[in-house]
Amino acid sequence: MGYDAIVKKNVQKAFKTIGDLASTVTLSQKNSNGFNFATQVVSTTSITTKVIKGLLVEQKKPIGGAREQPLLSTSLQMAFQFQSADLKDPDIYDTITMQNGEVWKMVPPYKDDGYLITVNVSKEA
Amino acid sequence: MDKYTALYEDVYSVFATSDWNAESIKTFPENFVGNNVGSTYIRVAILPSSNGANWRSVSGLVMIDIFVPAGGGTRSITQIADKLDKYLAGQEFKNTNNGKTSFIGSTLSVLGNDRDNPSLYRASYSIPFNYFGV
Secondary structure, eight states: OOHHHHHHHHHHHHHHHTGGGSEEEEEEEOOEEEEETTTTEEEEOOOEEEEEEEEEEEEEOOOOSSTTSOOGGGOOEEEEEEETTTOOSOOTTOEEEOTTSOEEEEEEEEEEOSSEEEEEEEEOO | OOHHHHHHHHHHHHTTSHHHHHTTOEEEESSOOOSSOOSSEEEEEEEEEEEOSSTTOEEEEEEEEEEEETTSOSHHHHHHHHHHHHHHTTOEEEOTTSOEEEEOOOEEEEEEEOSSOTTEEEEEEEEEEEEEOO
């Protein structure tokens, strides 16, 4: 077994080992494939969903409400780590749904080392 | 229809025509994130930044970023700019609001490698507009 496969296997094992420290979320992904200038609507591919495990690594609530800052209710941000194999090509049209039903939108930047991918998410509303 | 909505419809209508689509230049607005957009495309931004002739009017600039592959010279930039001129420069569009948007002459600034993606080379095509509302 090569080093690449060994690391991937150990990342899988780590996600199993941490048990309920990892959150189970539903990943919804769609890609934009154009913009219709007549209707001013972004055309997207159909949504694909799958249930994956993610580790919450950071939660922050910036000061909000002032000019050029978001309202407090929409300023919550979290950073999650997923296995790179579970999350390919994240973009702004992708969301994760937490077990309590809250929907969080993926926002750049994304950091992927090929084994773990760290994404920031913001609350949709 | 309100003036900003009508203005955007006027400008965007240019890029909704079959003639423009036949030019095969991928065209996107601001606040759009695309997958696989390729290495040659344009991004349209409308800046309604000055007062118009009356309170229903506004003037400003349409700024169109032109992206082409880096290292390929400037010919594709000027070709795209000339095509934009064909559809915009000196043109006037009437809208369903009984208003109209007119364009004057354009300018082109070659900016160099794109800051976010240095494999692309970027130029900025600008053309002033006047939106007359009635």
